[in-house]
Amino acid sequence: MIPKKGMIKVSDTFERIVHWCLAISCIVLMLSGLGMMFHSFNFLAIPVGGLKNLKLVHNFTGLIFIPSLFFAILVWWKEAAIFDVPDDIEWIKCAGGYLWHVENPPETGKYNPGQKAFFIAVAVFGIIMIISGLIMWFPLEFSASTVRVMFFLHALGFFVIFPFFFIHLYLGTIGVPGSFPAIMTGYVTRAWCEKQCPKWLREMEENGTLEVFGEEKPAAEHH
């Protein structure tokens, strides 16, 4: 997956590191959480030698998840948490052409409203998962009625995050071909960019900040 000449840079090194720290900790948390939540998934504890270890894996992976989410919010909130009215509303009305045939779906910036919804869900429920999770880790320090609410919120968080996560996984790989390199090498094709983030592409070109592989970096981006 080596970038080729003419490909466009859509994510920098720090973004990709944050993405994968968040993604991997999230996957480990979901698998270990499932292993404890459902008796039928108890077998997920076998590789780590039992549920007691799975609990430790879950709790300490949570500690990796906390800074990952913090930096994710810091890095992406400007591009992924603010809706672009009215274009984004139009996009939502036709589901961006993802569910039924739409001749010309509204143009989007760096992230489309679906991705923004995913980001907001992860940010909000991620924070809820962190707070409820930490309280559940030390339940004896809090009143039982408080901890009971945390259990409920933790389950609600999984209910919300998992579907978003899986749709993100699907659309980031086979669902939208050409997307995966965006988070691996950071470079995508120009054709992909024109389809997926035309407004962002135009804006970058107008500002002269677009980084193209094989071409000299724009002055502003020199490191």
Add this chain to the structure above:
Amino acid sequence: MNKNELVKLIDTTKCTACRGCQVACKQWNEMPGLKTRNWGSYQNPPELGWNTWTLVRFQEYVDSKGILKWLFRKEGCMHCTDAACVKVCPSNALYRTEFGTIGLHASLCIGCKECITACPFDVPKYNPHTDTILKCDLCYDRLKGGELPACVKSCPTGALSIGKKEVMIENAYTRAKELGGDANVYGDTFVGGTHVLYVLGEKPEVYENLPARPAVPLTIVAWKDWFKPLSLIAAGGVLIGSFFHYITHGPKDTGGNSDQTCKGGGE
């Protein structure tokens, strides 16, 4: 109904607070006595603990007629039919026995303390030395061997008895009727019916640390009975949905495969 179901009846009106049950429990279960502080009550240890699975609570109570009463109540696991602790236990360490009581495989316990939070009676206690919870199992080993639980065996006044569920419920109501006044039966009408029943001399509200209307907490029901299946439906739904999306709607056309586009861009 399970024919083996057993119920322990605690007739608080017959209890003299000798605490023989407390000692017998510790002895049979080989639980240590830990140092406690005198806090001005015979109630010692002051609360249930990982090493104290049953405890006689001492309470001074002035009734409506101005009469001072000394109330004794043996506290411990109520062995609920609809047990919140079993509902939340992730490892099956807490389980229902053939007697309808709640047993504990301490070796399976992962120390998550979810049962401590869920229990409406505040019974399971955490042992930090072993990182497990501990609680009364109504002497499951003794019951299996056809013996009485240690507490019942030790009781000199007949305040404690155990037997078939229907018989014990009947005995409890007969006794409450015999006592008259505020005397009542506590346990058979909530959380699916407990396997420990009280005959209380006073209204349940009078007793310290005894919920008048115990129930599996709503948040626990919402968590385990609603959101567990809902999250499976949601998770399964997107897995199946994504597959059908791929084979019907198909992947998005983002300008052919990257190689061709790149060649174009590079040349």
